[in-house]
Amino acid sequence: MKSSAKTLNPAPDLQAHANVRTVVRPPHGELQPEAPADPSSFDSTVARGDTGRMLRTLLGNLDGMVYRCRDDADWTMEFVSEGCRALTGYDAQDLLLNKRLSYLSIMHPEDRDRVREEVVGGLTLRKRFDCEYRIFHATGGIRWVWERGTGVFDLQGRLAAIEGIIQDVTERKESSQALREAERRYYQLFENALEGIFRTTLDGQYLDANPALARIYGFDSPPELIQSRKDIRNELYVDPKRREQFMALVRARGSISGFESQVYKKNGEVIWISENARAVYDASGELACYEGTVEDVTERKLYQARIEQQANYDTLTGLANRSLLNDRLQQAILNASGHGSRLAVVFVDLDRFKYINDSLGHHVGDELLRAMAERLRASVRDTDTVARLGGDEFVLLINGHGDPESIAVVLERMLSEISQPWTISQGDFNITCSMGVALYPDDGATAQALLKHADSAMYRAKEKGRNNFQFFTAELNALITERLELENKLRRALERGQFSLHYQPRVDMHSRRIIGAEALLRWNCADQENVPPSRFIPVAEEIGLIVPIGRWVLREACAQNKAWQDAGLPPFIVSVNVSVRQFRQDDIVQTIGEVLRDTGLEARYLEIELTESAVMHDADQFIAMLNELNDLGVQMSIDDFGTGYSSLSYLKRFPVDRLKVDRSFVHDIANDVDDATIVRTVIALGHNLGLKVVAEGVETEQQLEFLRANHCDELQGYYFGAPLPGNEFVEVLRRDEPLRKLSPSPKRSQLPLL
Numbered sequence: 001m002k003s004s005a006k007t008l009n010p011a012p013d014l015q016a017h018a019n020v021r022t023v024v025r026p027p028h029g030e031l032q033p034e035a036p037a038d039p040s041s042f043d044s045t046v047a048r049g050d051t052g053r054m055l056r057t058l059l060g061n062l063d064g065m066v067y068r069c070r071d072d073a074d075w076t077m078e079f080v081s082e083g084c085r086a087l088t089g090y091d092a093q094d095l096l097l098n099k100r101l102s103y104l105s106i107m108h109p110e111d112r113d114r115v116r117e118e119v120v121g122g123l124t125l126r127k128r129f130d131c132e133y134r135i136f137h138a139t140g141g142i143r144w145v146w147e148r149g150t151g152v153f154d155l156q157g158r159l160a161a162i163e164g165i166i167q168d169v170t171e172r173k174e175s176s177q178a179l180r181e182a183e184r185r186y187y188q189l190f191e192n193a194l195e196g197i198f199r200t201t202l203d204g205q206y207l208d209a210n211p212a213l214a215r216i217y218g219f220d221s222p223p224e225l226i227q228s229r230k231d232i233r234n235e236l237y238v239d240p241k242r243r244e245q246f247m248a249l250v251r252a253r254g255s256i257s258g259f260e261s262q263v264y265k266k267n268g269e270v271i272w273i274s275e276n277a278r279a280v281y282d283a284s285g286e287l288a289c290y291e292g293t294v295e296d297v298t299e300r301k302l303y304q305a306r307i308e309q310q311a312n313y314d315t316l317t318g319l320a321n322r323s324l325l326n327d328r329l330q331q332a333i334l335n336a337s338g339h340g341s342r343l344a345v346v347f348v349d350l351d352r353f354k355y356i357n358d359s360l361g362h363h364v365g366d367e368l369l370r371a372m373a374e375r376l377r378a379s380v381r382d383t384d385t386v387a388r389l390g391g392d393e394f395v396l397l398i399n400g401h402g403d404p405e406s407i408a409v410v411l412e413r414m415l416s417e418i419s420q421p422w423t424i425s426q427g428d429f430n431i432t433c434s435m436g437v438a439l440y441p442d443d444g445a446t447a448q449a450l451l452k453h454a455d456s457a458m459y460r461a462k463e464k465g466r467n468n469f470q471f472f473t474a475e476l477n478a479l480i481t482e483r484l485e486l487e488n489k490l491r492r493a494l495e496r497g498q499f500s501l502h503y504q505p506r507v508d509m510h511s512r513r514i515i516g517a518e519a520l521l522r523w524n525c526a527d528q529e530n531v532p533p534s535r536f537i538p539v540a541e542e543i544g545l546i547v548p549i550g551r552w553v554l555r556e557a558c559a560q561n562k563a564w565q566d567a568g569l570p571p572f573i574v575s576v577n578v579s580v581r582q583f584r585q586d587d588i589v590q591t592i593g594e595v596l597r598d599t600g601l602e603a604r605y606l607e608i609e610l611t612e613s614a615v616m617h618d619a620d621q622f623i624a625m626l627n628e629l630n631d632l633g634v635q636m637s638i639d640d641f642g643t644g645y646s647s648l649s650y651l652k653r654f655p656v657d658r659l660k661v662d663r664s665f666v667h668d669i670a671n672d673v674d675d676a677t678i679v680r681t682v683i684a685l686g687h688n689l690g691l692k693v694v695a696e697g698v699e700t701e702q703q704l705e706f707l708r709a710n711h712c713d714e715l716q717g718y719y720f721g722a723p724l725p726g727n728e729f730v731e732v733l734r735r736d737e738p739l740r741k742l743s744p745s746p747k748r749s750q751l752p753l754l
Ligand code: C2E
Pocket: 504, 519, 520, 521, 532, 533, 534, 537, 550, 553, 577, 578, 579, 609, 639, 640, 663, 696, 697, 698, 699, 716, 717, 718, 719, 722, 723, 752, 753, 754
């Protein structure tokens, strides 16, 4: 560019210059005419050479073209600096006085009017003008130029010329245009994207949202979404914890993709979304916001669920199919082996299904399968699995039962459920099923072995005449058969009058007189040896029979006690053991009230014994009931104390009168230091809580001595008397004397088994 200065002929420039007056520019840019300069002085300066050269160098080095032109239609150039060539591609000579072409002619036609307007505007106001426009370069290309100029006025205020500078700004213009274009494109992308795009603050407010996001969430516009969802975590996510996981992941990894959650739309509808997001940090490296995209994947999720349903569930009944059963079975085996618990795999086959299917048609057959599937499902817990293998074959996985007996209880319930009449328009049907049980780990360690053994046990059930279940192992079957027989006999024992009560004295430590008696249930089972309470009471509890039996015990004990009192015997408290099941299933407070009223026994002569483990299990619920009993005036004791895990805070709140130290601790107090310490501690604890302490199972002089030395209040055990039938117990009562060791002491073999 500088080299082009050589081509410039200074003569016309200077010539042209010689005809104008110079102007003074005040700092704010307004122009004021000055006294006409002495043309000779300029010439003489130039003649002096230095200043001329300086000016030429200056103009030559300027990036752009300095000009002076007329305010005419062609913008006739009177002076152009050397920059002309670089700017326009023409020599100064070509442009000066429109020798070859006018400046107007190289201006882009579309810009000419605008430029004229802007220049005239500036001139009229006598201000500097600024404008950008396009020119045609001699090489044919278009260049963006920026022009700044001012009017030059003579003393009369007439415009003499325009002076200014024009610079090539093509590069800047293009890059800013590119920038604007990019911005526009990205904005279009943001606005028109099919995916939702967001930027949110760390505490869950939207900074930006695009129309797609608003649309996905059911809003009319992004501003409406931004306004109505100020707390994304709680207002948008169905499970707010999911939002926390999202943030934790983004923070930890910097970004996440395909993060799926359920969110609420504006109308409350729940949809599935998949998010890609990243953490945005500010200049100081602090986490500033999150940004990312959202896609509505509800359709895909529904489709997946449908596919999964088809792959894992039986279409007719909705139960798990063979493939899901296999998965669950593997899982259940792992769980059971981890927890050391049992798992029951039960094969179920409907009896005579083929007959119904053939005679009433497939449609009815399908109905039947659906109905039976529902009955099976309803008789197990949610954590158990009911699967249909096909036809009328089902498999159950029953977890979490420790012993075969409790599994038998579940299966019995199931047999009874299935055999309930099934009513359809064609009539009532009695359907039954046969079941085979294999237990893990007893009968097999693998899914395959368990299924095979359950299946063969099921065939045995069919052989046994249907409507029953069989365990895989013979010993178990024997055990369960025995247990079922016991259950059946127990169910009839009450109506057959096979129960009776024995009474065991409770003695005061100091007076050694009888102050109470514990009523203990005996079952005189006609066709076998008497079954001890420790064997039949748990069964009665399991099948719910304890409720009517317990009611009988209560009534019998109260009536007997009242009868003794009426016969003139010294009054004492009769203690009745009440099972936790009675508390749950019976309105025990009402029952006790009724029994007392009916028998006429005063409440203070009745004591209720509750085992420690039972009370502690449901402590909160018990407190209310215990208080009601307390209000009745009934006494209360905690039985088998020391075997459960009493919480002291509960113990304090229970309105009980006595703690009965379990006989397992009393048994060894003379020899076992730990037992001795426990008993001593329980006595101290009871006393601190203002309770009486009873020692159970006192058999020896030594035990008695220990208990006396440690201030135990009351005693019960063979030392003073074994439980006796009412007619024998009354003899002891009649003697009404301090009890010493009874002679002869009952032989162990005669005692009820414990
Ligand atoms: P429990 O309430 O702890 O009853 C005390 C048990 O200890 C009785 O056993 C009694 O015979 C036995 N026993 C008493 N003194 C001695 C002794 O010095 N040495 C030994 N080794 N044992 C002694 P039983 O009658 O076999 O009753 C066992 C359990 O059955 C009772 O334990 C009680 O929990 C339950 N039970 C008995 N009758 C009923 C009842 O009517 N209803 C309920 N729900 N449970 C009852």
